[in-house]
Amino acid sequence: MCKNIFRIxxxxxxxxxxxxxxxxxxxxxxxxxxxxxFQEELTRLESLMAQNxxxxxxxNVEQQKKYAKLCSITDALKEYQANYExxxxxxxxxxxxxxxxxxxxxxxxEIYPNLEKSKQLLFHKLLxxxxxxxxxxxxxxxxGVGGTEAMIFAQDLLxxxxxYAHHKKWAYRVVSETENEQGNGIVEAIxxxxxxxxxxxxxxxxxxxxxxxxxxxxxxGRTHTSTAAVVVLPQMGGEDERETDAYERTxxxxxxxxxxxxxxxxxxxxxxxxxxxxxxxxxPSGIVVSMQDERSQHKNKAKAFGILRAKLAELxxxxxxxxxxxxxxxxVTSTDRSDKIRTYNYPQNRITDHRxxxxxxxxxxxxNGQKFDALIDSMExxxxxxKAKQLLNNVGQN
Amino acid sequence: xxxxxxxTLLKAYRINPLLPLLLPECRTIDQAKIEYKWLSQELPLKKxxxxxxxxxxxxxxxxxxxxxxxxxxxxxxxxxxxxxxxGVLIPRWETEEWCLKLISNVKIINDxxxxxxxxxxxxxxxxxxxxxxxxxxxxxxxxxxxxxDVSPIAIDLAKENSxxxxxxxxxxxxxxxxxxxxxxxxxxxxxxxxxxxxxxxTCNPPYIHNFIRAASVRCYEPKLALYGNLIFYQNLIxxxxxRTDSFIYEVGDMNQVQFLYQKLKTLNSKDTWKxxxxxxxxxxxxxxxxxxxxxTRLPMNHIFEKFGQILC
Numbered sequence: 156m157c158k159n160i161f162r163i164x165x166x167x168x169x170x171x172x173x174x175x176x177x178x179x180x181x182x183x184x185x186x187x188x189x190x191x192x193f194q195e196e197l198t199r200l201e202s203l204m205a206q207n208x209x210x211x212x213x214x215n216v217e218q219q220k221k222y223a224k225l226c227s228i229t230d231a232l233k234e235y236q237a238n239y240e241x242x243x244x245x246x247x248x249x250x251x252x253x254x255x256x257x258x259x260x261x262x263x264x265e266i267y268p269n270l271e272k273s274k275q276l277l278f279h280k281l282l283x284x285x286x287x288x289x290x291x292x293x294x295x296x297x298x299g300v301g302g303t304e305a306m307i308f309a310q311d312l313l314x315x316x317x318x319y320a321h322h323k324k325w326a327y328r329v330v331s332e333t334e335n336e337q338g339n340g341i342v343e344a345i346x347x348x349x350x351x352x353x354x355x356x357x358x359x360x361x362x363x364x365x366x367x368x369x370x371x372x373x374x375x376g377r378t379h380t381s382t383a384a385v386v387v388l389p390q391m392g393g394e395d396e397r398e399t400d401a402y403e404r405t406x407x408x409x410x411x412x413x414x415x416x417x418x419x420x421x422x423x424x425x426x427x428x429x430x431x432x433x434x435x436x437x438x439p440s441g442i443v444v445s446m447q448d449e450r451s452q453h454k455n456k457a458k459a460f461g462i463l464r465a466k467l468a469e470l471x472x473x474x475x476x477x478x479x480x481x482x483x484x485x486x487v488t489s490t491d492r493s494d495k496i497r498t499y500n501y502p503q504n505r506i507t508d509h510r511x512x513x514x515x516x517x518x519x520x521x522x523n524g525q526k527f528d529a530l531i532d533s534m535e536x537x538x539x540x541x542k543a544k545q546l547l548n549n550v551g552q553n
Numbered sequence: 554x555x556x557x558x559x560x561t562l563l564k565a566y567r568i569n570p571l572l573p574l575l576l577p578e579c580r581t582i583d584q585a586k587i588e589y590k591w592l593s594q595e596l597p598l599k600k601x602x603x604x605x606x607x608x609x610x611x612x613x614x615x616x617x618x619x620x621x622x623x624x625x626x627x628x629x630x631x632x633x634x635x636x637x638x639x640g641v642l643i644p645r646w647e648t649e650e651w652c653l654k655l656i657s658n659v660k661i662i663n664d665x666x667x668x669x670x671x672x673x674x675x676x677x678x679x680x681x682x683x684x685x686x687x688x689x690x691x692x693x694x695x696x697x698x699x700x701x702d703v704s705p706i707a708i709d710l711a712k713e714n715s716x717x718x719x720x721x722x723x724x725x726x727x728x729x730x731x732x733x734x735x736x737x738x739x740x741x742x743x744x745x746x747x748x749x750x751x752x753x754x755t756c757n758p759p760y761i762h763n764f765i766r767a768a769s770v771r772c773y774e775p776k777l778a779l780y781g782n783l784i785f786y787q788n789l790i791x792x793x794x795x796r797t798d799s800f801i802y803e804v805g806d807m808n809q810v811q812f813l814y815q816k817l818k819t820l821n822s823k824d825t826w827k828x829x830x831x832x833x834x835x836x837x838x839x840x841x842x843x844x845x846x847x848x849t850r851l852p853m854n855h856i857f858e859k860f861g862q863i864l865c
Contacts, residue, residue, distance in 0.1 A: 334586070336564075336568070336582075338568055400657070413834065414834070415646070415834045415835065420766075421805065421806075421837060422645075422647055422833065422835050422837045422839075423645060423647050423760070423803065423805055423833075423837065423839060424642070424645065424757075424759070424760065424761055424770070424778075424779055424805065425761060425765055425766070425767060425770065425805070426766075426767045426770060427620050427622070427643055427645070427767060427769050427770050427774065428646075429578075429579075429584075429588060429591075429621045429622075430584060431646070447587060448587070449629070450591055450595075450628075450629050451629030451630075451632075452629075452646050452649070453629065453631055453632060453649065453653070454629065454632075
């Protein structure tokens with residue numbers, strides 16, 4: 156008898172399951188409430204803007220931005236509600252009128268993907284946006300464990316990001332680069348990508364990248380594992396003269412120390428030094444930034460302040476995130492854990508992102524920037540899902 | 554200064570065969586690498602084919618302590634680039650530093666009158682002009698900046714530099730604002746119009762009165778712009794003190810500050826002068842400044858606030 160049970164064709168079982176039970180989990184009512192609050196705000200803003208226009212108030216950029224954002228949320232809400240209504244009607248039909256149930260079920264199947272899509276869209280619109288989403292970014296690369304091989308790998312990573320920027324037609328510049336002694340790798344490099352919004356794409360690169368391959372320096376053909384660390388920072392404001400000057404003035408003199416690396420001696424007309432290195436020490440945070448690439452000390456200082464500013468902004472954001480996480484009772488996995496985030500396995504021609512468990516089997520296309528988008532896309536999706544979970548939990552608690 | 558060991562030279566040679574040539578001047582491999590990068594990036598190119606030879610020649614000059622700024626023919630000064638050539642003192646970062654400090658306090662004044670003595674490349678008035686004009690875009694800068702130097706080579710270079718500045722700033726008649734005059738302030742009396750009165754006199758006079766150790770300075774920079782002790786500070790007291798509201802002079806040591814301070818204290822004048830000195834980032838006494846505490850057109854108290862330490 157037992158055998159008979161297992162003789163049922165599993166495919167049939169599967170089919171039956173699918174054809175009858177398309178169940179849909181509607182969006183949490185409190186989320187809908189939240190969305191409709193945005194809708195109310197939109198109507199308020201609309202009337203305000205109409206008033207402004209009548210009185211000749213002119214074009215307000217902030218207002219326009221907010222308007223666009225609210226519009227997109229309400230549009231998503233409307234679409235979701237329409238789809239959901241339709242879905243509910245059809246479900247009723249299935250229950251009440253058995254004669255029509257077959258047709259109705261067919262239709263449900265048709266609209267189901269749309270409904271699911273609009274639900275996801277609304278969900279993601281409701282997620283809080285990243286504070287630096289519209290900023291351009293700085294990528295700081297340093298080799299980790301693995302000696303020269305790690306330095307070579309850091310260089311490879313830098314090339315990968317440059318290739319990606321090329322591929323995306325983003326403007327970039329290498330702010331500073333220190334080669335190692337052999338000249339085949341880097342000890343430290345900072346790459347600036349001057350594209351607004353690039354921070355949003357690159358932010359998942361922060362963390363430790365691991366490489367597994369037979370290094371060029373290896374003579375016995377053994378595979379080594381080395382790492383390189385990447386830090387992604389938002390570029391806060393440009394390198395505009397007046398802006399950096401104003402920023403420099405926001406620090407109290409006792410907070411910051413500017414060192415110029417000069418040899419001891421009388422200085423002035425006595426010597427003619429070309430060393431223009433500048434080192435900034437920010438005491439409250441302990442951040443030290445050195446810059447020596449430019450011949451002009453003034454420019455080195457401006458660059459160093461730019462990097463300090465980016466580092467402080469990132470630090471502040473992390474602190475805020477940490478606070479928010481502590482406020483929550485549950486332990487949520489985070490996207491910026493400091494352990495390894497990605498493995499580049501050359502023998503297997505494979506890159507795996509450990510956070511979202513995504514693998515891609517095309518090392519070359521990723522390293523030359525063409526398929527790098529795939530990695531970021533999967534990570535973005537994963538991050539959105541996690542944020543959605545958090546949002547749901549929050550709403551549930553409230 | 555420790556000698557460069559053959560080991561270091563060999564190490565540098567393995568990185569790049571030209572690096573050992575840069576080591577005597579740069580002292581460390583890291584600095585030599587940076588300098589090599591600047592040389593290969595900024596060397597003024599003439600013909601495409603001879604670049605390697607030109608680079609080698611440049612490194613050989615560097616080996617003989619020839620100043621990098623004379624090879625590249627430029628030196629960044631604040632946010633502008635000053636042309637340099639042999640026979641004129643290369644602008645120093647210390648000068649740049651106090652100049653920028655001064656600019657941050659005077660950039661809002663749109664009728665500033667500055668006289669720069671011993672101007673050399675003209676770096677101080679040119680940086681002032683650039684900063685003031687670009688800061689006061691909407692209210693046209695109407696001040697007057699004058700540079701004076703005894704050397705005709707220096708005046709030619711300063712004029713060349715101001716022409717370069719004029720091409721960067723369009724739509725402003727720079728010639729009415731900035732001018733350079735050749736003249737010997739120690740011996741001639743009628744270089745500047747007798748009735749002209751200035752807000753600030755700046756000067757980077759030759760102030761070295763002992764042996765110069767650095768070969769690149771000793772052998773290649775003009776002695777006229779380097780050697781001197783108190784003569785220019787005495788000249789300030791004798792000729793210029795009644796024609797200005799304030800002054801900033803670069804100095805080499807504290808004695809020169811004290812000299813000027815004592816002279817001003819015993820000066821028979823109806824004005825009382827406040828005198829102070831400022832240190833550079835390298836913690837060396839770098840400039841002496843002074844201003845009248847009353848009867849001035851501009852708020853000198855405010856301009857020289859936090860500039861340095863007032864002597865009393």
